[in-house]
Amino acid sequence: MALKHISEKTIGRLSLYRRLLYRSSLAGQNNVYSHQIAALSGSTPAQVRRDLMAIGYSGSPNRGYKVGELIKSIGDFLDDPEGMRVGLVGVGNLGRAILSYFSGRRPKLAIVAAFDVDPNKTNRIIHGCRTYATSDFPKVAKEENICEGIITTPADTAQATAEMLVNAGIRGILNFAPVCLKVPPEVFTADIDMTMTLEKVAYFARK
Protein backbone atom coordinates (compact mmCIF):
# COMPACT_ATOMS: atom_id res chain seq x y z
CA MET A 1 0.00 0.00 0.00
CA ALA A 2 1.34 3.40 -0.89
CA LEU A 3 1.05 5.54 2.19
CA LYS A 4 3.05 8.53 1.12
CA HIS A 5 2.25 12.12 1.88
CA ILE A 6 0.13 11.55 4.93
CA SER A 7 0.03 15.05 6.37
CA GLU A 8 0.48 16.16 9.96
CA LYS A 9 -3.14 17.24 10.03
CA THR A 10 -4.35 13.84 8.86
CA ILE A 11 -2.31 12.13 11.57
CA GLY A 12 -3.78 14.50 14.14
CA ARG A 13 -7.31 13.76 12.98
CA LEU A 14 -6.75 9.99 12.99
CA SER A 15 -5.52 10.22 16.57
CA LEU A 16 -8.64 12.17 17.49
CA TYR A 17 -11.00 9.78 15.62
CA ARG A 18 -9.51 6.88 17.51
CA ARG A 19 -10.16 8.48 20.86
CA LEU A 20 -13.72 9.32 19.87
CA LEU A 21 -14.21 5.74 18.73
CA TYR A 22 -12.90 4.41 22.06
CA ARG A 23 -15.68 6.36 23.72
CA SER A 24 -18.32 5.09 21.29
CA SER A 25 -17.07 1.58 21.86
CA LEU A 26 -17.25 1.93 25.65
CA ALA A 27 -20.80 3.23 25.23
CA GLY A 28 -21.69 -0.02 23.45
CA GLN A 29 -21.82 1.33 19.89
CA ASN A 30 -20.80 -1.20 17.22
CA ASN A 31 -21.27 0.72 13.99
CA VAL A 32 -20.49 4.30 13.18
CA TYR A 33 -21.08 6.49 10.13
CA SER A 34 -18.62 9.01 8.76
CA HIS A 35 -21.09 11.82 9.50
CA GLN A 36 -21.12 10.81 13.18
CA ILE A 37 -17.33 10.83 13.40
CA ALA A 38 -17.35 14.15 11.56
CA ALA A 39 -19.83 15.75 13.96
CA LEU A 40 -17.83 14.67 17.02
CA SER A 41 -14.47 15.71 15.62
CA GLY A 42 -15.45 18.98 13.97
CA SER A 43 -14.61 17.56 10.54
CA THR A 44 -16.75 16.82 7.48
CA PRO A 45 -18.01 13.36 6.43
CA ALA A 46 -16.00 13.59 3.18
CA GLN A 47 -12.83 14.42 5.12
CA VAL A 48 -13.39 11.50 7.50
CA ARG A 49 -13.84 9.12 4.55
CA ARG A 50 -10.70 10.47 2.84
CA ASP A 51 -8.65 10.11 6.03
CA LEU A 52 -9.79 6.53 6.55
CA MET A 53 -9.21 5.64 2.91
CA ALA A 54 -5.69 7.05 3.26
CA ILE A 55 -4.93 4.33 5.80
CA GLY A 56 -6.57 1.72 3.60
CA TYR A 57 -9.85 1.35 5.44
CA SER A 58 -13.24 1.68 3.81
CA GLY A 59 -16.67 1.24 5.30
CA SER A 60 -19.96 0.46 3.67
CA PRO A 61 -22.17 3.44 2.79
CA ASN A 62 -25.17 1.62 4.26
CA ARG A 63 -23.83 0.16 7.44
CA GLY A 64 -20.97 2.56 8.11
CA TYR A 65 -17.79 1.40 9.82
CA LYS A 66 -17.36 -1.26 12.47
CA VAL A 67 -16.10 0.59 15.55
CA GLY A 68 -13.80 -2.15 16.84
CA GLU A 69 -12.21 -2.81 13.44
CA LEU A 70 -11.72 0.87 12.82
CA ILE A 71 -9.98 1.39 16.17
CA LYS A 72 -7.68 -1.49 15.30
CA SER A 73 -6.95 -0.19 11.79
CA ILE A 74 -6.07 3.27 13.05
CA GLY A 75 -3.88 1.72 15.74
CA ASP A 76 -2.09 -0.49 13.20
CA PHE A 77 -1.36 2.62 11.23
CA LEU A 78 -0.45 5.08 13.99
CA ASP A 79 1.24 2.92 16.58
CA ASP A 80 4.65 1.37 16.49
CA PRO A 81 3.95 -2.38 16.86
CA GLU A 82 6.80 -2.55 19.37
CA GLY A 83 5.36 0.39 21.32
CA MET A 84 6.92 3.84 21.40
CA ARG A 85 9.15 4.62 24.34
CA VAL A 86 9.47 8.22 25.39
CA GLY A 87 11.99 10.06 27.57
CA LEU A 88 11.11 13.34 29.31
CA VAL A 89 13.75 15.94 30.18
CA GLY A 90 13.01 18.50 32.89
CA VAL A 91 11.24 17.25 36.01
CA GLY A 92 9.95 20.64 37.20
CA ASN A 93 6.35 21.61 37.75
CA LEU A 94 5.36 21.04 34.15
CA GLY A 95 7.42 17.86 33.71
CA ARG A 96 5.73 16.25 36.72
CA ALA A 97 2.35 17.33 35.42
CA ILE A 98 3.05 15.64 32.09
CA LEU A 99 4.34 12.48 33.79
CA SER A 100 1.22 12.35 35.90
CA TYR A 101 -1.04 12.93 32.89
CA PHE A 102 0.48 10.27 30.65
CA SER A 103 1.17 7.72 33.37
CA GLY A 104 -0.40 4.44 32.23
CA ARG A 105 -2.51 6.25 29.63
CA ARG A 106 -1.42 4.45 26.46
CA PRO A 107 0.05 0.96 26.41
CA LYS A 108 1.82 1.64 23.09
CA LEU A 109 3.15 5.06 24.02
CA ALA A 110 4.80 5.32 27.42
CA ILE A 111 7.17 7.73 29.16
CA VAL A 112 9.74 5.21 30.38
CA ALA A 113 12.37 7.56 31.86
CA ALA A 114 12.63 11.15 33.07
CA PHE A 115 15.75 13.29 33.41
CA ASP A 116 16.82 16.36 35.35
CA VAL A 117 20.05 18.21 36.12
CA ASP A 118 19.07 18.62 39.78
CA PRO A 119 20.47 15.66 41.81
CA ASN A 120 17.54 16.04 44.23
CA LYS A 121 15.18 15.02 41.45
CA THR A 122 17.08 12.00 40.14
CA ASN A 123 17.18 8.34 41.17
CA ARG A 124 13.59 8.51 42.19
CA ILE A 125 10.24 7.23 40.98
CA ILE A 126 7.89 10.08 40.09
CA HIS A 127 4.36 9.17 38.97
CA GLY A 128 5.61 5.68 38.21
CA CYS A 129 8.56 6.85 36.15
CA ARG A 130 12.24 6.46 37.11
CA THR A 131 14.33 9.65 37.03
CA TYR A 132 17.97 9.96 35.97
CA ALA A 133 20.63 12.64 35.65
CA THR A 134 20.24 14.49 32.34
CA SER A 135 23.86 13.65 31.48
CA ASP A 136 22.88 9.96 31.50
CA PHE A 137 20.35 10.47 28.72
CA PRO A 138 22.42 8.90 25.88
CA LYS A 139 23.16 5.78 27.93
CA VAL A 140 19.63 5.35 29.28
CA ALA A 141 18.07 6.11 25.88
CA LYS A 142 20.04 3.23 24.41
CA GLU A 143 19.28 0.80 27.25
CA GLU A 144 15.59 1.73 27.33
CA ASN A 145 15.17 1.98 23.56
CA ILE A 146 13.84 5.56 23.76
CA CYS A 147 12.78 7.01 20.39
CA GLU A 148 10.88 10.16 21.32
CA GLY A 149 11.69 13.02 23.66
CA ILE A 150 9.59 15.49 25.63
CA ILE A 151 11.28 18.75 26.64
CA THR A 152 9.93 20.41 29.76
CA THR A 153 13.12 22.21 30.76
CA PRO A 154 13.32 25.98 31.31
CA ALA A 155 13.50 27.95 28.05
CA ASP A 156 17.20 28.74 28.30
CA THR A 157 18.31 25.10 28.32
CA ALA A 158 15.77 23.76 25.82
CA GLN A 159 17.96 24.15 22.72
CA ALA A 160 20.94 22.42 24.34
CA THR A 161 18.59 19.67 25.50
CA ALA A 162 17.23 19.24 21.97
CA GLU A 163 20.76 18.92 20.60
CA MET A 164 21.60 16.27 23.18
CA LEU A 165 18.45 14.33 22.27
CA VAL A 166 19.23 14.53 18.56
CA ASN A 167 22.82 13.37 19.16
CA ALA A 168 21.43 10.44 21.13
CA GLY A 169 19.40 9.40 18.06
CA ILE A 170 15.99 10.81 18.98
CA ARG A 171 13.88 11.57 15.88
CA GLY A 172 10.79 13.12 17.43
CA ILE A 173 10.53 15.86 20.06
CA LEU A 174 7.51 17.30 21.80
CA ASN A 175 8.62 20.68 23.14
CA PHE A 176 6.83 22.53 25.94
CA ALA A 177 9.54 25.19 26.39
CA PRO A 178 8.71 28.60 24.90
CA VAL A 179 11.52 28.61 22.34
CA CYS A 180 11.86 27.74 18.71
CA LEU A 181 14.08 24.65 18.56
CA LYS A 182 16.64 24.36 15.79
CA VAL A 183 16.99 20.72 14.80
CA PRO A 184 18.05 18.86 11.64
CA PRO A 185 15.27 18.39 9.05
CA GLU A 186 14.97 14.65 9.73
CA VAL A 187 13.88 15.35 13.31
CA PHE A 188 10.18 16.02 13.77
CA THR A 189 9.21 18.54 16.44
CA ALA A 190 5.90 19.79 17.76
CA ASP A 191 5.40 22.60 20.25
CA ILE A 192 2.82 23.08 22.96
CA ASP A 193 2.96 26.47 24.61
CA MET A 194 0.34 26.52 27.34
CA THR A 195 1.11 30.01 28.63
CA MET A 196 0.94 31.53 25.18
CA THR A 197 -2.36 29.80 24.46
CA LEU A 198 -3.86 30.93 27.77
CA GLU A 199 -2.73 34.53 27.12
CA LYS A 200 -4.21 34.40 23.64
CA VAL A 201 -7.58 33.22 24.94
CA ALA A 202 -7.47 35.95 27.61
CA TYR A 203 -6.79 38.59 24.97
CA PHE A 204 -9.62 37.55 22.66
CA ALA A 205 -12.02 36.98 25.56
CA ARG A 206 -11.68 40.70 26.39
CA LYS A 207 -12.40 41.94 22.86
Added chain:
Amino acid sequence: MALKHISEKTIGRLSLYRRLLYRSSLAGQNNVYSHQIAALSGSTPAQVRRDLMAIGYSGSPNRGYKVGELIKSIGDFLDDPEGMRVGLVGVGNLGRAILSYFSGRRPKLAIVAAFDVDPNKTNRIIHGCRTYATSDFPKVAKEENICEGIITTPADTAQATAEMLVNAGIRGILNFAPVCLKVPPEVFTADIDMTMTLEKVAYFARK
Protein backbone atom coordinates in the same frame (compact mmCIF):
# COMPACT_ATOMS: atom_id res chain seq x y z
CA MET B 1 -4.86 54.16 17.91
CA ALA B 2 -6.53 51.80 15.48
CA LEU B 3 -5.76 48.29 16.66
CA LYS B 4 -8.14 46.34 14.51
CA HIS B 5 -7.45 43.02 12.88
CA ILE B 6 -4.72 41.87 15.21
CA SER B 7 -4.56 38.21 14.31
CA GLU B 8 -4.36 35.21 16.60
CA LYS B 9 -0.87 34.51 15.34
CA THR B 10 0.29 38.04 16.14
CA ILE B 11 -1.08 37.75 19.67
CA GLY B 12 0.71 34.41 20.06
CA ARG B 13 4.00 35.91 18.89
CA LEU B 14 3.66 38.94 21.17
CA SER B 15 3.14 36.61 24.12
CA LEU B 16 6.26 34.69 23.12
CA TYR B 17 8.35 37.85 22.56
CA ARG B 18 7.44 39.03 26.03
CA ARG B 19 8.64 35.85 27.64
CA LEU B 20 11.89 35.93 25.67
CA LEU B 21 12.34 39.56 26.74
CA TYR B 22 11.80 38.65 30.40
CA ARG B 23 14.71 36.26 30.07
CA SER B 24 16.92 38.88 28.36
CA SER B 25 16.01 41.33 31.09
CA LEU B 26 16.90 38.88 33.84
CA ALA B 27 20.22 38.28 32.09
CA GLY B 28 20.94 42.01 32.39
CA GLN B 29 20.29 42.96 28.76
CA ASN B 30 18.93 46.52 28.29
CA ASN B 31 18.65 46.84 24.51
CA VAL B 32 17.50 44.34 21.96
CA TYR B 33 17.35 44.34 18.16
CA SER B 34 14.53 42.94 16.09
CA HIS B 35 16.92 40.37 14.60
CA GLN B 36 17.73 39.07 18.09
CA ILE B 37 14.06 38.68 18.98
CA ALA B 38 13.52 37.03 15.60
CA ALA B 39 16.33 34.51 16.11
CA LEU B 40 15.03 33.51 19.55
CA SER B 41 11.42 33.25 18.49
CA GLY B 42 11.85 31.60 15.11
CA SER B 43 10.44 34.67 13.35
CA THR B 44 11.99 37.20 10.94
CA PRO B 45 13.22 40.69 11.87
CA ALA B 46 10.63 42.24 9.53
CA GLN B 47 7.84 40.24 11.20
CA VAL B 48 9.02 41.29 14.66
CA ARG B 49 9.02 44.96 13.61
CA ARG B 50 5.55 44.64 12.08
CA ASP B 51 4.17 42.97 15.21
CA LEU B 52 5.61 45.66 17.47
CA MET B 53 4.38 48.46 15.20
CA ALA B 54 0.92 46.86 15.33
CA ILE B 55 0.84 47.57 19.07
CA GLY B 56 2.16 51.09 18.50
CA TYR B 57 5.76 50.53 19.57
CA SER B 58 8.74 51.42 17.41
CA GLY B 59 12.41 51.16 18.20
CA SER B 60 15.36 52.94 16.68
CA PRO B 61 17.17 51.16 13.84
CA ASN B 62 20.50 51.97 15.49
CA ARG B 63 19.87 51.24 19.12
CA GLY B 64 17.09 48.71 18.83
CA TYR B 65 14.40 48.47 21.48
CA LYS B 66 14.65 49.08 25.21
CA VAL B 67 13.89 45.72 26.82
CA GLY B 68 12.05 47.08 29.86
CA GLU B 69 9.89 49.46 27.84
CA LEU B 70 9.07 46.78 25.34
CA ILE B 71 7.96 44.31 28.03
CA LYS B 72 5.72 47.01 29.44
CA SER B 73 4.26 47.92 26.03
CA ILE B 74 3.42 44.33 25.21
CA GLY B 75 1.90 43.91 28.67
CA ASP B 76 -0.21 47.07 28.26
CA PHE B 77 -1.50 45.62 25.04
CA LEU B 78 -2.00 41.95 25.99
CA ASP B 79 -3.04 42.13 29.62
CA ASP B 80 -6.31 43.23 31.08
CA PRO B 81 -5.34 46.13 33.39
CA GLU B 82 -7.62 44.64 36.04
CA GLY B 83 -6.03 41.22 35.63
CA MET B 84 -7.74 38.26 34.00
CA ARG B 85 -9.41 35.78 36.33
CA VAL B 86 -9.73 32.21 35.15
CA GLY B 87 -11.90 29.30 36.29
CA LEU B 88 -10.92 25.69 35.62
CA VAL B 89 -13.49 22.90 35.32
CA GLY B 90 -12.37 19.30 35.86
CA VAL B 91 -9.97 18.60 38.72
CA GLY B 92 -8.67 15.27 37.46
CA ASN B 93 -5.11 14.37 36.64
CA LEU B 94 -4.80 16.97 33.93
CA GLY B 95 -6.70 19.68 35.80
CA ARG B 96 -4.38 19.37 38.80
CA ALA B 97 -1.38 19.46 36.50
CA ILE B 98 -2.62 22.71 34.95
CA LEU B 99 -3.36 24.22 38.38
CA SER B 100 0.12 23.31 39.53
CA TYR B 101 1.73 24.71 36.38
CA PHE B 102 -0.05 28.08 36.41
CA SER B 103 -0.05 28.54 40.19
CA GLY B 104 1.47 31.99 40.85
CA ARG B 105 2.92 32.13 37.34
CA ARG B 106 1.36 35.34 36.06
CA PRO B 107 0.15 38.14 38.32
CA LYS B 108 -2.30 39.39 35.66
CA LEU B 109 -3.62 35.97 34.68
CA ALA B 110 -4.62 33.71 37.54
CA ILE B 111 -6.74 30.60 37.99
CA VAL B 112 -8.88 31.77 40.90
CA ALA B 113 -11.28 28.85 41.21
CA ALA B 114 -11.54 25.22 40.15
CA PHE B 115 -14.65 23.09 39.80
CA ASP B 116 -15.54 19.41 39.77
CA VAL B 117 -18.64 17.25 39.92
CA ASP B 118 -17.01 14.87 42.42
CA PRO B 119 -17.81 16.01 46.00
CA ASN B 120 -14.49 14.49 47.15
CA LYS B 121 -12.65 17.07 45.07
CA THR B 122 -14.58 20.15 46.14
CA ASN B 123 -14.27 22.55 49.10
CA ARG B 124 -10.55 22.05 49.11
CA ILE B 125 -7.44 24.00 48.25
CA ILE B 126 -5.48 22.33 45.44
CA HIS B 127 -2.21 23.94 44.40
CA GLY B 128 -3.34 27.16 46.05
CA CYS B 129 -6.70 27.19 44.31
CA ARG B 130 -10.10 26.73 45.98
CA THR B 131 -12.35 24.05 44.49
CA TYR B 132 -16.13 24.18 44.19
CA ALA B 133 -18.96 22.02 42.87
CA THR B 134 -19.33 22.45 39.11
CA SER B 135 -22.99 23.40 39.60
CA ASP B 136 -21.80 26.45 41.56
CA PHE B 137 -19.87 27.79 38.56
CA PRO B 138 -22.36 30.59 37.62
CA LYS B 139 -22.50 31.89 41.20
CA VAL B 140 -18.75 31.69 41.84
CA ALA B 141 -17.92 33.13 38.40
CA LYS B 142 -19.97 36.20 39.28
CA GLU B 143 -18.52 36.58 42.78
CA GLU B 144 -14.95 36.01 41.61
CA ASN B 145 -15.30 38.00 38.39
CA ILE B 146 -14.17 35.07 36.23
CA CYS B 147 -13.86 35.89 32.51
CA GLU B 148 -12.02 32.91 31.06
CA GLY B 149 -12.52 29.18 31.44
CA ILE B 150 -10.26 26.15 31.16
CA ILE B 151 -11.92 22.81 30.41
CA THR B 152 -10.09 19.74 31.69
CA THR B 153 -13.14 17.50 32.04
CA PRO B 154 -13.44 14.11 30.34
CA ALA B 155 -14.35 14.37 26.66
CA ASP B 156 -17.97 13.36 27.11
CA THR B 157 -18.84 16.24 29.43
CA ALA B 158 -16.76 18.94 27.72
CA GLN B 159 -19.53 20.26 25.46
CA ALA B 160 -22.03 20.55 28.32
CA THR B 161 -19.32 22.28 30.38
CA ALA B 162 -18.65 24.74 27.58
CA GLU B 163 -22.36 25.56 27.34
CA MET B 164 -22.52 26.18 31.07
CA LEU B 165 -19.48 28.49 30.86
CA VAL B 166 -20.98 30.41 27.96
CA ASN B 167 -24.32 30.79 29.78
CA ALA B 168 -22.41 32.14 32.77
CA GLY B 169 -20.94 34.87 30.55
CA ILE B 170 -17.50 33.40 29.81
CA ARG B 171 -16.10 34.70 26.50
CA GLY B 172 -12.84 32.73 26.24
CA ILE B 173 -12.26 29.00 26.70
CA LEU B 174 -9.04 27.01 26.69
CA ASN B 175 -10.10 23.43 26.00
CA PHE B 176 -7.92 20.41 26.83
CA ALA B 177 -10.63 17.82 26.17
CA PRO B 178 -10.31 15.95 22.85
CA VAL B 179 -13.55 17.25 21.36
CA CYS B 180 -14.52 20.03 19.04
CA LEU B 181 -16.56 22.48 21.13
CA LYS B 182 -19.57 24.17 19.59
CA VAL B 183 -19.89 27.68 20.97
CA PRO B 184 -21.43 30.95 19.73
CA PRO B 185 -19.18 32.99 17.41
CA GLU B 186 -18.53 35.67 20.04
CA VAL B 187 -16.81 33.10 22.28
CA PHE B 188 -13.14 32.51 21.55
CA THR B 189 -11.83 28.99 22.03
CA ALA B 190 -8.39 27.42 21.74
CA ASP B 191 -7.60 23.71 21.98
CA ILE B 192 -4.59 21.93 23.38
CA ASP B 193 -4.61 18.20 22.77
CA MET B 194 -1.52 16.74 24.40
CA THR B 195 -2.24 13.10 23.56
CA MET B 196 -2.84 13.87 19.90
CA THR B 197 0.35 15.89 19.70
CA LEU B 198 2.40 13.16 21.40
CA GLU B 199 0.93 10.54 19.03
CA LYS B 200 1.74 12.73 16.04
CA VAL B 201 5.35 13.14 17.12
CA ALA B 202 5.58 9.39 17.69
CA TYR B 203 4.26 8.70 14.20
CA PHE B 204 6.65 11.05 12.41
CA ALA B 205 9.59 9.99 14.59
CA ARG B 206 9.20 6.47 13.20
CA LYS B 207 9.12 7.52 9.52
